[in-house]
Amino acid sequence: MAEKLLEIKNLKQHFDTGKGVIKAVDGLTFDIYKGETLGLVGESGCGKSTTGRTIIRLYDATDGEVLFNGENVHGRKSKAELKKFNRKMQMIFQDPYASLNPRMTVADIIAEGIDIHGLAKTKQERMNKVYSLLETVGLNREHANRYPHEFSGGQRQRIGIARALAVEPDFIIADEPISALDVSIQAQVVNLMKKLQREHGLTYLFIAHDLSMVKYISDRIGVMYRGKIVELATSEELYRNPLHPYTKALLSAIPLPDPDTERTRTRQVYDANEHNYNGEEPQLREVTPGHYVSCSEAEFKQMTK
Numbered sequence: 001m002a003e004k005l006l007e008i009k010n011l012k013q014h015f016d017t018g019k020g021v022i023k024a025v026d027g028l029t030f031d032i033y034k035g036e037t038l039g040l041v042g043e044s045g046c047g048k049s050t051t052g053r054t055i056i057r058l059y060d061a062t063d064g065e066v067l068f069n070g071e072n073v074h075g076r077k078s079k080a081e082l083k084k085f086n087r088k089m090q091m092i093f094q095d096p097y098a099s100l101n102p103r104m105t106v107a108d109i110i111a112e113g114i115d116i117h118g119l120a121k122t123k124q125e126r127m128n129k130v131y132s133l134l135e136t137v138g139l140n141r142e143h144a145n146r147y148p149h150e151f152s153g154g155q156r157q158r159i160g161i162a163r164a165l166a167v168e169p170d171f172i173i174a175d176e177p178i179s180a181l182d183v184s185i186q187a188q189v190v191n192l193m194k195k196l197q198r199e200h201g202l203t204y205l206f207i208a209h210d211l212s213m214v215k216y217i218s219d220r221i222g223v224m225y226r227g228k229i230v231e232l233a234t235s236e237e238l239y240r241n242p243l244h245p246y247t248k249a250l251l252s253a254i255p256l257p258d259p260d261t262e263r264t265r266t267r268q269v270y271d272a273n274e275h276n277y278n279g280e281e282p283q284l285r286e287v288t289p290g291h292y293v294s295c296s297e298a299e300f301k302q303m304t305k
């Protein structure tokens with residue numbers, strides 16, 4: 001059995017907007033194993049980014065726990081303890097334009113974490129680390145003194161990845177890292193992330209809004225709907241045997257390469273009212289080993305018979 005790096009237990013993140021409470025994350029329980037990529041997929045607004053930000057403690061959780069190597073990330077923490085978690089958990093953002101400070105050189109952007117955590121003893125060591133990181137992500141040392149606007153979207157995302165890697169994290173949350181990029185560039189960034197994962201033993205939470213690219217990087221995929229996980233399985237199992245109607249709808253929306261099949265196939269639309277829960281609260285239940293679906297007792301019986 002693989003070792004758990006993160007254990008997320010009944011995590012909730014509710015926002016009180018003054019006009020009402022938005023339950024962006026509403027009771028998530030799942031584990032992330034060392035060295036795996038867990039994909040988190042769902043439509044815009046279902047709470048994926050908030051989940052990532054709460055796990056990493058950019059937000060204090062409304063309720064629940066996040067254990068990292070068995071230690072609770074939330075709860076009372078000293079500045080030193082928070083700094084330790086910050087180093088071990090990094091984030092890569094969707095928009096490589098907005099997430100890099102336009103007035104900083106690439107070297108200073110990449111070295112920010114090195115400086116904060118005191119990871120280089122001399123200026124030379126700092127620059128050597130920057131050069132080596134640039135090469136690791138497929139850029140080169142001549143790029144160090146340039147500014148973000150001089151780079152393409154794909155190159156900027158590589159800079160964002162180098163910045164995250166600089167502090168030698170164990171866990172990276174990639175929040176739609178390829179959604180803003182041209183399709184031709186997306187696969188390159190995914191391949192780079194896979195290579196880095198192998199070389200550095202990284203664990204990823206990979207957030208995406210649809211199921212098209214996430215398959216190529218994820219070992220397992222969690223499907224999120226309105227702040228909850230509705231299905232969780234290995235990628236292979238989820239694509240081969242989707243059980244929740246929302247997962248089926250997401251799968252039916254993936255563009256197909258063959259124009260004829262694309263024209264004739266039917267898109268499924270999910271309607272949350274189609275379940276007949278009769279007041280019962282659906283639970284995430286294990287239908288086959290490792291394949292979890294949010295369902296009622298009756299739906300579960302149907303699926304397992």
Ligand SMILES: Nc1ncnc2c1ncn2[C@@H]1O[C@H](COP(=O)(O)OP(=O)(O)OP(=O)(O)O)[C@@H](O)[C@H]1O
Nearest residue numbers: 015017022024043044045046047048049050051209
């Ligand atoms: N800081 C905040 N204050 C209030 N509401 C918020 C805040 N952040 C997110 N929300 C709300 O929480 C819900 C979930 O948002 P979130 O950004 O996590 O979804 P998402 O699935 O990542 O969507 P997207 O793909 O569009 O980023 C949305 O209704 C959003 O408006």
